[in-house]
Amino acid sequence: MPMYLSSATHAKVTVPELLASRDARQKRQQEWLARHAVTLVSFTVVAPGSVKDSELTRRIFNHGLRAFRQLAERSGWEIKKQSCLALATGPEALLAIAAQPAAVKQAAIELEQNHPLGRLWDFDVLTPQGQILSRRDFSLPARRCLLCEQTAAVCAREQAHPLAELLARMETLLNDADDATPR
Template sequence: MHLLPELASHHAVSIPELLVSRDERQARQHVWLKRHPVPLVSFTVVAPGPIKDCEVTRRIFNHGVTALRALAAKQGWQIQEQAALVSASGPEGMLSIAAPARDLKLATIELELSHPLGRLWDIDVLTPKAKFSPAATIHCRLAAACCASKAQPSARVEKPIN
């Protein structure tokens, strides 16, 4: 399920392409949830700027895939299906994992917090009935999408980083 870094496109994605890519991801997730009655782990890389598919994002993705597979093995959870692909929004992974959704979400949150690359991963757990609440940012405790959508002044978000 790993992606070859040397095959990265280095395409500078436009906002319309990014939005279409996200809609397409949501449609793929819907199909997977219909096919498997178990939770779906949707995994992407947080990549600022217009280039979402490069050697670095693919390496970060591959480390995340390895960590997710190790997590499932450690917990004794069966991965029923998995796939990796690259869209305009960068590397994407989907893993259907036979596990209690709440336990899976808590474990992926811990993985994001404990792994050295975890803050560069966006791991969502979806079920056929519902999606768990989005992760909150460390800074303001609002949904991460709130900060990403620039609802927060960038200086306020960047201050703790600098």
């Protein structure tokens, strides 16, 4: 279920809007967990700057969703329900999966680490009880910056790199992924 590219909003999103979006996502997650009572994957794209919904982020999202669905198929996991949302705060997907949460999180981490676009994906995995599994639960370090060896959180907080350089790196990663995708 890819996102359509032509309807990206390109809206500049404020910090209060991002916080409200995060709260709304958490509410959706809790509703899904109550309804489906299985492992839940909440997928978003890591996008620097104030524009979170663009052709770039939607194409990155489509790659991630396709890669995750292929992973689920290879692993024999049943996707019980899936929903994609096109929001000004960026594309999002929720997937209710009949699989062990730890196995799903470990596989998602492998995707994030090994796919050309994996660094731009954020797969949150929640247990049926609502616990979010993190990289720390698997004794893994924090994610690295797109441009340097610092942790991503430090560079983001300090605004260590120009937005244009970050977006250019995202474009390069997307082009590499497009080139590697069988036609």
